[in-house]
Amino acid sequence: MSTAVFPGTFDPITNGHIDIAQRAAALFDHLVVAVYAHPIKTLLFTPDERLKLAQEALEGWPNVTVETYDGLTVDMARKKGAKAIIRGLRVVGDFEFEFQMALMNRTLAPEVESVCLLTSKEYYFLSSSIVKEVAKLNGNISELVPPHVVTALDEKITELGEEAGDRIKIITMRD
């Protein structure tokens, strides 16, 4: 059985992630969407919340499971018996980072291949960061994330109040 892992922070999962996960799930027998629990960057949702949002988004896909992990992605991939690490490639900016990471991962685990899937054209601009930004400014994000993620973002931003500003960087919509 061929297994692949799709690692990321998924803060929160977007339609761009879902598209990559579904396309990867068509290429492998089993896909593990692996939610990185404690990255260095400041996140909006807890590991458990990110896990649950991703699980609900992908529950219709029988060969996809979602779990959290810490530590090296290649160690998690080995534990799962995965032969590939899936990543999504958007605009030019992603490439340099993914290239560096793929080469380092290959150095650490030569038997695990990195497979980059190109974004679909309707999602090339889409990132968790921009979704959080737009949600914080009360913009419509219903085309960008599933309905349960829209609700979770609304609730989280309301719950955090002023503090949401520290957890969501408003970069693109500043003016």
Ligand code: ADP
């Ligand atoms: P990370 O912090 O590891 O980049 P993300 O949750 O931001 O985690 O992204 C996980 C993966 O999904 C990355 O490979 C990223 O390039 C990819 N990805 C995110 N958004 C999109 C999108 N709109 N289209 C294609 N790939 C995407």
